[in-house]
Amino acid sequence: MDELQVLSQLRILRHQYFQLVEPYQLRWPDSAILKAPDVQSWLFTNLFDADGITSPPPQRYQHRVLKLLISKLEKSIDNPEEDRRCLFNHLLTWFFPCEQEISNDLMSAMGTLLTSCVPSEADSAQQKAFVTYSYPLHLNNGSTSDERTVTLLEARSVISSSGTTGLRTWEAALLLGSYLASESGRTIIRGKRLFELGAGTGMLSILCAKYLEVAGIVATDGDEAVVDAIKTNMFLNGLDTDDSSGCQVRTAALKWGWPMDATTFSEDYGMETPDVLFGADVTYDKSVIPRLVSTMWEFFELNSALQVFISATIRNEQTFETFLNACKRNGFGFEQIDCPPVPEHDQVGPFYPTSTPIQIWRITRSQVAKDPFAI
Structure with missing residues (x-):
């Protein structure tokens, strides 16, 4: 798949994300594409960068989508047991050497969401x-x-x-x-x-x-x-x-x-x-x-x-x-x-x-x- 096709897939995903399409309906690129460091960087910059996005989705929605993304990245890791343990430790301490699989930026975004006062599903649904x-x-x-x-x-x-x-x-x-x-x-x-x-x-x-x-x-x-x-x-x-x-x-x-x-x-x-x-x-x-x-x-x-x-x-x-x-x-x-x-x-x-x-x-x-x- 060439670069333009990958970018087209990512743009469709971004359109869905900012329209708050249900996470299970999002059209993700395949795992081989998601694993690429430049793709993970694009996803962070265009979907989860709190400092660069002026009209972000609700935190509850961000959390659901990011959790799904990380799950997909976990499953794509070549050595699942070792790298999943590394991923868990990285989520807690943010400095274990897993950046070759899941970017620090994505993990930091997840850590920020986990430590934020994210409203419940019921409360989030009632908010603008x-x-x-x-x-x-x-x-x-x-x-x-x-x-x-x-x-x-x-x-x-x-x-x-x-x-x-x-x-x-x-x-x-x-x-x-x-x-x-x-x-x-x-x-x-x-x-x-x-x-x-x-x-x-x-x-x-x-x-x-x-x-x-x-x-x-x-x-x-x-x-x-x-x-x-x-x-x-x-x-x-x-x-x-x-x-x-x-x-x-x-x-x-x-x-x-x-x-x-x-x-x-x-x-x-x-x-x-x-x-x-x-x-x-x-x-x-x-x-x-x-x-x-x-x-x-x-x-x-x-x-x-x-x-x-x-x-x-x-x-x-x-x-x-x-x-x-x-x-x-x-x-x-x-x-x-x-x-x-x-x-x-x-x-x-x-x-x-x-x-x-x-x-x-x-x-x-x-x-x-x-x-x-x-x-």
């Missing part, structure tokens, strides 16, 4: 943590670049007091992000004004504002606490409302079903009427579909040429069928975008399960709607 999503840019030579990353503070196991699921990023958003970052998606949104419904963590809006050359974007959610979290995540990614990047970036609370005032839209949202409206995982609750479709109708009233993109994990086919029927009865045209999920074993970032279908639909206005609440 840095999660980094990678959308590698595919270059002309077939290689990829790591330049497109979005780092968020997420509460992956927490639902807020108001019952929202907007404090973590869901798989439908990850697939929609892949589409928007593709050549086809970039052609649609480049230079356009975007408006996101049910933005949750703000991952999609941040991706578009940071990398995809949009003119402006408003990230909205119906929960004020979630909107505050979006502001924090935008700050983490170097975005603010000062238009310093050349892209207008705004956040706002938006309750679906309320009428839009065309004369005050710019004043309310700091942006002219949008060209593209999008939302991910916004159709999972049948009870909100009338209000969602009503809001889409209001946006079409503002701009009849609007394009709407809805990404949905199809957990309940009847619920999603209710959404499509509502669109049909309101005079909306719709078509499914050809952007199937990447099989899990081929994903290079972001990473998401594919056991439940995920679909992206483009919705347009084909005629004047008479009843925005029609279902």
Whole structure:
């Protein structure tokens, strides 16, 4: 295996690690590669160097991954009994001569984690943590670049007091992000004004504002606490409302079903009427579909040429069928975008399960709607 192939494997592992993929799902290079001193040095620098990584995973997660890595290195040692005893002593005293097998840096990182007050699994699951999503840019030579990353503070196991699921990023958003970052998606949104419904963590809006050359974007959610979290995540990614990047970036609370005032839209949202409206995982609750479709109708009233993109994990086919029927009865045209999920074993970032279908639909206005609440 040549150097570029090894580096590609290591980058995929890094993408998984910073997205907090479960350790047992990480795609490790084989033992012969892991044993190489330069590979171990790369792993320490890029995964476990506390002084050089600005948005690290939780310590509990680091500990689980590093423990697994050291276990793999132990098993690759040529003389298991002798070197395992040496490894144990090295962990305790840090100066036994095992550095030819497992690097001092990796062992020191494990020692630091073992002596830290690492929270329990239960406590760790309830805390907000840095999660980094990678959308590698595919270059002309077939290689990829790591330049497109979005780092968020997420509460992956927490639902807020108001019952929202907007404090973590869901798989439908990850697939929609892949589409928007593709050549086809970039052609649609480049230079356009975007408006996101049910933005949750703000991952999609941040991706578009940071990398995809949009003119402006408003990230909205119906929960004020979630909107505050979006502001924090935008700050983490170097975005603010000062238009310093050349892209207008705004956040706002938006309750679906309320009428839009065309004369005050710019004043309310700091942006002219949008060209593209999008939302991910916004159709999972049948009870909100009338209000969602009503809001889409209001946006079409503002701009009849609007394009709407809805990404949905199809957990309940009847619920999603209710959404499509509502669109049909309101005079909306719709078509499914050809952007199937990447099989899990081929994903290079972001990473998401594919056991439940995920679909992206483009919705347009084909005629004047008479009843925005029609279902």
